[in-house]
Amino acid sequence: MEAGILVPSPTSSSPLSTPIPSVILTQDELKKIAAYKAVEYVESGMVLGLGTGSTAKHAVDRIGELLHQGKLQNIVGIPTSKKTHEQALSVGIPLSDLDSHPVLDLAIDGADEVDPHLNLVKGRGGSLLREKMVEGACRKFVVIVDESKLVKHLGGSGLAMPVEIVPFCWKFTAKRLQDLFEDAGCVGKLRTFGENGEPFVTDNRNYIVDLYFKKDIGDLKAASDAILQLAGVVEHGMFLDMATTVIVASELGITVKNK
Numbered sequence: 001m002e003a004g005i006l007v008p009s010p011t012s013s014s015p016l017s018t019p020i021p022s023v024i025l026t027q028d029e030l031k032k033i034a035a036y037k038a039v040e041y042v043e044s045g046m047v048l049g050l051g052t053g054s055t056a057k058h059a060v061d062r063i064g065e066l067l068h069q070g071k072l073q074n075i076v077g078i079p080t081s082k083k084t085h086e087q088a089l090s091v092g093i094p095l096s097d098l099d100s101h102p103v104l105d106l107a108i109d110g111a112d113e114v115d116p117h118l119n120l121v122k123g124r125g126g127s128l129l130r131e132k133m134v135e136g137a138c139r140k141f142v143v144i145v146d147e148s149k150l151v152k153h154l155g156g157s158g159l160a161m162p163v164e165i166v167p168f169c170w171k172f173t174a175k176r177l178q179d180l181f182e183d184a185g186c187v188g189k190l191r192t193f194g195e196n197g198e199p200f201v202t203d204n205r206n207y208i209v210d211l212y213f214k215k216d217i218g219d220l221k222a223a224s225d226a227i228l229q230l231a232g233v234v235e236h237g238m239f240l241d242m243a244t245t246v247i248v249a250s251e252l253g254i255t256v257k258n259k
């Protein structure tokens with residue numbers, strides 16, 4: 001992996017070009033800076049994977065804006081969720097799907113965690129399955145984060161590692177997932193929403209079990225394989241060896257990390 005390159009803020013008028021300000025930037029402003037930088041990788045005629053979440057949203061808006069201004073042309077977007085599908089249509093991005101475009105030029109998406117090897121945790125917004133399908137079909141996958149997403153080890157932040165499972169006997173699958181990582185003090189919780197604790201249902205009509213670890217889960221590939229071997233599991237939120245570039249926005253500027 002190449003060392004990170006610190007890109008100083010340029011001086012023209014785009015959000016990217018804002019000089020390093022003396023005021024503290026909000027997390028959302030940092031997300032927007034990373035997103036706008038990623039959109040610089042987009043060229044006319046590309047088939048693009050459109051990510052999901054509060055960071056990717058800025059990239060989708062920016063692509064729509066550039067299409068509207070005529071600075072980008074002939075873009076085809078492949079959305080990674082129903083929500084992004086709606087947003088992309090609303091900003092005028094022509095859409096298609098993986099059946100029609102099985103190979104994509106580029107995808108841009110956020111992440112929940114990024115480790116030093118550019119492995120990711122994704123799916124805290126619930127879109128991991130479609131994201132993994134679309135981003136796995138891309139020649140280049142650019143991840144956009146603010147610096148709060150950087151971790152030493154995936155799953156070590158104390159936050160959720162999402163696993164999408166079929167609803168059928170979900171407690172059984174959740175228990176088997178938890179047992180798999182007993183040594184790491186794993187607790188699996190069904191993701192719910194609303195006052196009545198209704199199960200959160202993904203775009204694919206599945207449930208999500210969020211795994212929380214007290215200790216390091218060790219070898220990530222082994223953990224991935226073990227999770228995927230369980231009947232009832234559809235996909236997990238570890239994106240190993242998929243990102244080609246990670247753009248990190250911080251108060252100091254933008255760091256671009258390449259595989």
Ligand SMILES: O=C[C@H](O)[C@H](O)[C@H](O)COP(=O)(O)O
Pocket residue numbers: 051052053054055056109110111112121122123124125126127128131
């Ligand atoms: O399911 C959600 C996606 O994986 C998101 O890309 C991820 O959760 C990061 O979201 P955000 O940019 O809102 O932090």
